[in-house]
Amino acid sequence: MMKTKSMGRGKYFITFLLLLSFWLLLSGHYDLFHISIGIGCCALVSLLSADLLFDSASGATHHLVIGKFLLYIPWLVYQIILANIAVVKLVLSPKLKIDPRVFTCKTSLKTDVAKTTYGNSITLTPGTITIDIKDDVLYVHALAGNFADDLLTGEMEKRIITIFQR
Amino acid sequence: MVIRDIIAMILILIGCFFFLTSAIGLLRFPDMFTRMHATGKCDTLAVLLVMTGLIVHHGINLDSFKLLLIVVFIYIANPTATHVLSRAAYRLGMQPWTKDKK
Amino acid sequence: MKAFFLGVDIFLCLMVFLCLYRVVFGPTLGDRIVATGAIGTKTLTILVIIGFLYGRVEMFLDISLAYALLNFIGTLAAAKYFEAKGEF
Known part of the structure; x- marks a missing residue:
């Protein structure tokens, strides 16, 4: 039970990091305003759609x-x-x-x-x-x-x- | 500088040739499945060649990364779209054209 | 180099017109969707090269990325819709 819960957190975190790196590469503006908007959007999207990226079958390799x-x-x-x-x-x-x-x-x-x-x-x-x-x-x-x-x-x-x- | 532009021009011209091939194939081939052979393959390689030429012309920076991203996306999306369309046509009973029955 | 880009753009527009023949006179619906997808790929390239012509590469690259996404999703949606509807 404990293990599955930590897997769930990691899933959201990896999705968030992927989305945020994608945002930083695509936006091209590196000031506080744009980066904070990016963090907000990425957090929302990764909360909603982390299940799409990682299904239950994916392993650790x-x-x-x-x-x-x-x-x-x-x-x-x-x-x-x-x-x-x-x-x-x-x-x-x-x-x-x-x-x-x-x-x-x-x-x-x-x-x-x-x-x-x-x-x-x-x-x-x-x-x-x-x-x-x-x-x-x-x-x-x-x-x-x-x-x-x-x-x-x-x-x-x-x-x-x-x-x-x- | 000049040599770089010439390499870019050659790559873009080859890409244009593949675009021409895909358009002619779309007009000449007899049915939907064979037409998808022309568009699904030649368009993909043509986009790769044109974007590589533009990267060579432009140099390495954030824009060339985005050009590369477009190429990667087309490489995933174009075969998938071809597959989905052909599957829809095949399941609805469209018979592929064969040499014998015209 | 600008003249070369302009020539490539005009050539690609001619290619779009060749594909447009299949959209207008294509015997089946599937032919039309395939030709529309091909036109979308060519339009994407035209957009990128227009960005190089006007010297606003970053803006037109974002537009063409969005165009590529919309083109793909449009093809998928048309295929799914007509498959569910049962006519092709």
Whole structure:
């Protein structure tokens, strides 16, 4: 009981600090008036909406996950550039050489954050967009068959598993 | 100074090329799902390129941080919006265009 | 550099008109929403570059951040509304 109560306080405090740093970075005015308005607004908002930021499932390994996630971003940017070159080729070719299809793809990811990251990464990488997620089956729309084969090798899923495993 | 401006111009011009691609793809592709391939990807990379060019032109200060914030927000928001729209269309029974049935 | 920014802005306005074709003549409602989102992204870039043209970068950056948020929320709201209503 005692432990859950202290967790609750910490939740509000972390939300408040995040919001206040965001306010200070965005406002650009560093005098007493603006900073006191910021503290008041951030206290009110963190009192009302701390539950949105931290759900009950979140564990204590957040900083680790964020560090691994920053390592994942350069690979994602590289994949995005490849995706855009593929789309540019398809769009600017005089005959439309597309063969769209919808296929399903099972995933072993468990948490919502991991599934969201996976879905958004699929949308940003070559020729595929996520249409629907039901439990652990993803419905993916691909522009052509070879893009679907690229996704089904499962390299991206392995990288996301290494980010989010405990 | 001049070299910095030239790098910024090249980045912004490449970004404009990707904006052009997304607009042409929006006009040429046959149905909603394939059109979302064009807008969801090319717009995202184009915003990244244009904002990077503007950061190179402007230098590092609070404004360039806000430009970076816009890029991060677009990177989260654009795929999510694409996904929500395609899910709504798919659940309401819109059949994706395929090569065979025209 | 100002002439270059002006040229980029005019080019992006032409892109907005290309997307506007899909908004006006798009066969389904989903096409219109997708095209509106694309126009929103282009407008965001136009706003930032206008800030550089006028030399008021900080003001226009705040406006474009708010515009990005509104564009995203608008797309989400339209998708949810028409999904609940059952027509697309």
